[in-house]
Amino acid sequence: MPLVTIVTPVYNAERWLPETFATVRAQTLTDWEQILVDDGSTDNSLALIEAAAKEDPRFRSVRTPSNGGPSAARNMALSAARGRFIAFLDADDLWHPEKLARAVEWMTTHDYGFIYHDYRHISHDGAHLGALITGPEELDLRALHTRRGTGGCLSMVIDRERVPGFHFPYDYRYTHEDFCGWLSIIQQGENGHRLPLDLGRYRLSAHSRSSNKVRAVKDTWKIYREYSKLPPMRAALWWTQYVWNTFWLYRYARPR
Numbered sequence: 001m002p003l004v005t006i007v008t009p010v011y012n013a014e015r016w017l018p019e020t021f022a023t024v025r026a027q028t029l030t031d032w033e034q035i036l037v038d039d040g041s042t043d044n045s046l047a048l049i050e051a052a053a054k055e056d057p058r059f060r061s062v063r064t065p066s067n068g069g070p071s072a073a074r075n076m077a078l079s080a081a082r083g084r085f086i087a088f089l090d091a092d093d094l095w096h097p098e099k100l101a102r103a104v105e106w107m108t109t110h111d112y113g114f115i116y117h118d119y120r121h122i123s124h125d126g127a128h129l130g131a132l133i134t135g136p137e138e139l140d141l142r143a144l145h146t147r148r149g150t151g152g153c154l155s156m157v158i159d160r161e162r163v164p165g166f167h168f169p170y171d172y173r174y175t176h177e178d179f180c181g182w183l184s185i186i187q188q189g190e191n192g193h194r195l196p197l198d199l200g201r202y203r204l205s206a207h208s209r210s211s212n213k214v215r216a217v218k219d220t221w222k223i224y225r226e227y228s229k230l231p232p233m234r235a236a237l238w239w240t241q242y243v244w245n246t247f248w249l250y251r252y253a254r255p256r
Helices: 017-025 045-055 070-080 099-110 141-146 177-187 213-227 232-253
Strands: 004-010 032-038 059-063 085-088 114-122 129-133 157-159 192-203
Touching: 004 017, 004 070, 017 032, 017 045, 032 045, 032 070, 045 059, 059 070, 085 099, 099 114, 099 157, 099 192, 129 232, 141 177, 141 232, 177 192, 177 213, 213 232
Parallel strands: 004 032, 004 085, 032 059, 114 192
Antiparallel strands: 085 157, 114 129, 114 157
């Protein structure tokens, strides 16, 4: 069984997949599998995934019956995962070659079940690099709702021995499905911990789901009230802090 399973949802990512394969192949920790879930792509993504899997069996090709979004695709990969550690890499993002090795070492040394690391934004074409983004030292319930900088799925690694049965929400209709996933872990009593190393690159694209900031802000409020079930006053306070922190993060950390 591989030590690490890398989960990658894919939708019309033909442009990015060669870099995706390269950033995973470059990992100094080689005991991994990458499950790439094609979520109804209409471009050449599936053919590229199948070709990579034929060349290197550590790449595994899975296909959804219809386009269900990244949450459903990740859950399909999690159901098929064989590794103890789960890492998440979207098809347009990149990792430092020591990402997996440093993450596994940090988790096993400190007995952590859930970690995230520092990262930087890159421009759509990869030509420009943003400032270093760091999350809180510990991701508890309050920090999850008020801070930004954990890198979403890009930087998260989970130890399934400590966080068994992890999955993203089913039948999910908002953005920030990753937020709800991390919330479920914290509610189990397993807070996240920061690995203070710059190990990832989050690509900014005008057409990505995360680029619609107005929708993200609205969805965040709904999540606080409907999913987290925060009382109105606490939801308003934490949501205001979230909006403030997000504004400054994207203002200063965007590639120039």
